[in-house]
Amino acid sequence: MFSKKYLISVSMLAAMVLVTSSYSYDEKRETIQAQAFGTGTMASHNFGITIRIEDYSTPAEQKALIDAFKSGGHDAMVKVLTKMKGKGQVSVTGSVGYQIAYIRNIPTKTGRTIRLMTDRPINFREAAGSFRSQDYDVTLMELHLNNSDKDKSTGNLILGGKFKVNKKNQQIEFESYHSTPWRLAGIMER
16 A cells, blocks of 8 residues: 655644644534545445444543643554543444544534544554554544535545654654545435
């Protein structure tokens, strides 16, 4: 697989995952279903996913991730992420799934954006074979939910990636193991 680097300015990363803003602490549980479509080299692949949200991440959890990244980079942040209490679960159709460690709900003009980040389970074959893919241990997902026209709801999924600081220009990069993110469509809120 080819890796792809997504350059993200420090402010963009902050907006994407790690900065305090417009939190909604809705107590209701929700289920969201979507279809993931491969792009680029994965264009012929697709699968269904189900996201079950039990709770949203707190400012204290967010601060813990920020502090960990500042002090020890990606690996330190992932250690904190793996110790967080699960906020929900994501599963591919036909699988048990795994916990989501970090979830934000951000109101927008047309609805809301839900951002999810979790550590990616490394399967036995990857670990035993010491494959390069096990270095890409974070999954990111972003859903743009449109309240007025549900057909306009979209999203992206990066199954395996890692954050790092580019020493040349001091920008934070998110490097994906796959060449492009998966496109999410057919999003239904339950």
